[in-house]
Amino acid sequence: MTATPQTEIMYREAMREAIREAMQRDDRVFLMGEDVGRYGGSFGVSMGLLEQFGPERIRDTPLSESGFVGAGIGAAIAGMRPIVEIMTVNFSLLALDQILNNAATLSHMSGGQINVPLVIRMTTGGGRQLGAQHSHSLEGWYAHIPGLRILTPATIEDARGMLWPALQDPDPVLIFEHGSLYNVAAAIPDPSIAVDISRAAVRRAGTDVTVMAYGGTLAKALAAANELAEQGISVEVIDLRVLRPLDDETILASVRKTHRAVIADEGWRSGSISAEIAARLVEHAFYDLDAPIERVCSVEVPMPYAQHLEQAALPQQSDIVAAALRTVSVHA
Amino acid sequence: MTTTNVTPAEVWSEAVNGSRDDVLIFQRDLLREMLRIRRFEEKCAELYSAGKIRGFMHLCVGEEATAVGVFHSLSPLDAVVSTYREHGHALARGIDMSVLLAEMFGKQAGCSRGRGGSMHLFSADLRFYGGHAIVGGGLPVAVGLALAEHMQGSDGVVACLFGDGAFAEGEFHESANLAALWKLPLVFFCENNLYAMGTSLAREHAETDLAMRAASYGMVSWSVDGMDVLAVEEAARRAVEYARDSGEPCFLELRTYRFRAHSMYDPDRYRDKAEIAHWRERDPITTLTEQLRQRQGIEDQDLRQWEQEIAEEIKAAIKVADSAPTEPVEDLTRFLYTEARGEQ
Numbered sequence: 001m002t003a004t005p006q007t008e009i010m011y012r013e014a015m016r017e018a019i020r021e022a023m024q025r026d027d028r029v030f031l032m033g034e035d036v037g038r039y040g041g042s043f044g045v046s047m048g049l050l051e052q053f054g055p056e057r058i059r060d061t062p063l064s065e066s067g068f069v070g071a072g073i074g075a076a077i078a079g080m081r082p083i084v085e086i087m088t089v090n091f092s093l094l095a096l097d098q099i100l101n102n103a104a105t106l107s108h109m110s111g112g113q114i115n116v117p118l119v120i121r122m123t124t125g126g127g128r129q130l131g132a133q134h135s136h137s138l139e140g141w142y143a144h145i146p147g148l149r150i151l152t153p154a155t156i157e158d159a160r161g162m163l164w165p166a167l168q169d170p171d172p173v174l175i176f177e178h179g180s181l182y183n184v185a186a187a188i189p190d191p192s193i194a195v196d197i198s199r200a201a202v203r204r205a206g207t208d209v210t211v212m213a214y215g216g217t218l219a220k221a222l223a224a225a226n227e228l229a230e231q232g233i234s235v236e237v238i239d240l241r242v243l244r245p246l247d248d249e250t251i252l253a254s255v256r257k258t259h260r261a262v263i264a265d266e267g268w269r270s271g272s273i274s275a276e277i278a279a280r281l282v283e284h285a286f287y288d289l290d291a292p293i294e295r296v297c298s299v300e301v302p303m304p305y306a307q308h309l310e311q312a313a314l315p316q317q318s319d320i321v322a323a324a325l326r327t328v329s330v331h332a
Numbered sequence: 333m334t335t336t337n338v339t340p341a342e343v344w345s346e347a348v349n350g351s352r353d354d355v356l357i358f359q360r361d362l363l364r365e366m367l368r369i370r371r372f373e374e375k376c377a378e379l380y381s382a383g384k385i386r387g388f389m390h391l392c393v394g395e396e397a398t399a400v401g402v403f404h405s406l407s408p409l410d411a412v413v414s415t416y417r418e419h420g421h422a423l424a425r426g427i428d429m430s431v432l433l434a435e436m437f438g439k440q441a442g443c444s445r446g447r448g449g450s451m452h453l454f455s456a457d458l459r460f461y462g463g464h465a466i467v468g469g470g471l472p473v474a475v476g477l478a479l480a481e482h483m484q485g486s487d488g489v490v491a492c493l494f495g496d497g498a499f500a501e502g503e504f505h506e507s508a509n510l511a512a513l514w515k516l517p518l519v520f521f522c523e524n525n526l527y528a529m530g531t532s533l534a535r536e537h538a539e540t541d542l543a544m545r546a547a548s549y550g551m552v553s554w555s556v557d558g559m560d561v562l563a564v565e566e567a568a569r570r571a572v573e574y575a576r577d578s579g580e581p582c583f584l585e586l587r588t589y590r591f592r593a594h595s596m597y598d599p600d601r602y603r604d605k606a607e608i609a610h611w612r613e614r615d616p617i618t619t620l621t622e623q624l625r626q627r628q629g630i631e632d633q634d635l636r637q638w639e640q641e642i643a644e645e646i647k648a649a650i651k652v653a654d655s656a657p658t659e660p661v662e663d664l665t666r667f668l669y670t671e672a673r674g675e676q
Contacts, residue, residue: 030483056483062513067506070472071479077461078411078480097503101466102473110454111445112667114461146668170670 012182014156015045018163019083021191023053026081029167032059032068033085042087043123043182069095073102076118081167086122089138103172104147118172125178125216125266126314132302137266139176140273143243149173150243151197154218156186158241161195178216200247206236209260209324212277214240217264217315224320233328243273251277252285259290260327264315269297291330294323356629362561363620364638366396369420370617371642372429376419380596385436389450390417394591397616398523399424401564402491405572411490413474416451416465421493427455429645433653441656468501475507478516482579489575490518497528500536508549511581519571520583529594530602546583558588559614
């Protein structure tokens with residue numbers, strides 16, 4: 001029996017291929033984190049890499065987030081190109097001292113003498129009934145920190161193509177992988193395509209309203225756009241994909257065209273990345289807006305376990321549709 | 333070789349270094365460097381009172397033996413991670429005095445271009461990676477530097493300095509475990525000055541034998557009198573050689589004491605005057621001076637000359653730092669991200 005050639009690839013496989021390629025291209029690159037080796041990664045991203053690259057470069061760590069993230073910082077300073085995996089964003093708080101006080105700070109605080117070319121990958125987001133200590137969306141919070149670059153690959157192409165440019169960045173890059181995406185499959189992307197990790201991407205062109213989303217909310221935004229198209233409303237969907245630095249140019253160009261803006265953000269509303277974007281729109285596109293800016297965020301509670309409660313807490317396609325309809329119901 | 337009035341450390345040192353003259357020259361160097369740090373720190377206190385230095389400043393007066401002993405044991409290829417009480421470390425590593433003062437004056441010529449201050453001294457050229465003011469926060473970074481040495485197959489050793497306060501932080505325990513588990517060439521130099529700011533060792537640790545606790549991570553660990561620069565130098569040299577030869581970590585507790593308060597803000601209400609006086613009797617500079625005098629290794633004339641040379645060095649450094657330009661405000665956000673991008 002001959003196997004049919006694989007035409008599709010899952011998000012986790014795309015990420016794995018990106019790691020594999022980076023390790024083959026640059027022997028300074030190594031992966032470390034909890035259960036990345038023998039276990040194959042808690043979400044299966046690094047399955048098989050230990051066998052290919054060995055335990056020095058696919059390095060299992062103890063449960064010491066601050067210790068191994070700091071070790072990544074030190075190794076990066078000394079010329080290595082570490083990829084550090086943290087199981088979930090909630091666990092990254094144990095390493096927040098290292099991420100904020102060292103990774104994001106050392107270049108400036110040393111007057112530019114040292115830099116930290118470190119990539120930290122972690123799972124983020126809810127929807128899998130994992131409860132309040134495995135399900136939050138804190139990427140917007142990390143985007144508050146100057147000195148970092150924050151990436152949120154929402155597509156197979158970005159999962160495949162963001163890692164290499166992130167490793168080429170001389171400064172720390174955090175990659176947030178939404179947990180609901182690992183099993184999503186799509187056509188195998190061209191590995192030679194370099195993703196621009198400074199720009200948002202227009203995923204669907206439209207004229208009536210701009211819906212901005214990223215990570216776990218992008219698919220919901222695109223589905224909402226399809227639904228709204230049936231009602232004759234043309235939605236432009238922007239995949240923010242870089243939360244720091246925000247791509248103001250792409251965001252403002254779209255809103256100046258559609259005059260209406262909806263921001264879908266799985267983070268909590270107060271002090272969120274959606275709040276930051278809304279503020280920038282008010283600062284720079286106030287007179288272009290024909291309707292109040294709408295935000296679709298998670299309800300401000302710790303993420304509950306029960307499925308109906310969790311789904312009620314998360315931004316949904318129907319919420320995005322309703323928000324978009326509110327913006328177009330306003331006539332300037 | 334005569335053995336009259338010779339300490340065990342000196343016997344060992346002679347065996348390694350050769351003649352008695354060589355040993356005396358070596359010990360005189362240690363003494364002069366301690367004196368240089370002491371006078372620098374005293375001047376920093378004056379400059380602070382005069383408003384030239386601001387922010388938090390932590391002086392190492394009394395702890396000079398640990399700085400000088402440890403840094404004598406390192407090669408230029410080795411990497412260093414230090415604390416916020418690091419003026420002595422930076423001087424002993426060879427960072428120019430004027431560059432340190434310029435940093436504390438907030439000047440462009442400062443080693444961190446005025447962005448760091450007293451607590452954040454850096455020199456990438458000398459592999460002096462800070463200057464960390466989160467207690468324990470530098471330790472995981474030191475593990476990573478040692479991991480790079482290990483993965484790159486180099487001969488370098490990483491010296492990580494921290495205090496008894498950091499020993500209570502989780503980051504110490506994570507770092508000790510990682511370094512021992514991965515067999516990394518890292519020396520944990522714990523400067524135990526008996527106080528985590530104002531909290532005494534017995535009030536912060538259920539078990540105060542720090543070396544014993546470090547040994548529980550499977551590392552070679554021991555303690556040394558941190559007020560005796562010869563003992564520190566010998567122990568540090570053995571620690572660094574061990575890490576270099578074996579590629580594995582070790583832990584050296586340096587039992588020391590700061591004569592001055594924790595920082596310039598500290599009224600020092602938590603220590604007995606008698607306790608401070610007791611430790612001052614063990615002043616590492618006085619101790620070595622007396623030892624050298626007894627062996628005719630030093631004369632008053634030498635000390636006078638050193639004092640004069642050091643005073644001149646400090647005076648010149650202040651002049652350079654004073655006249656240095658400040659960083660332009662337009663450059664406030666420079667170095668937040670690396671300027672030279674492209675292929676890394």
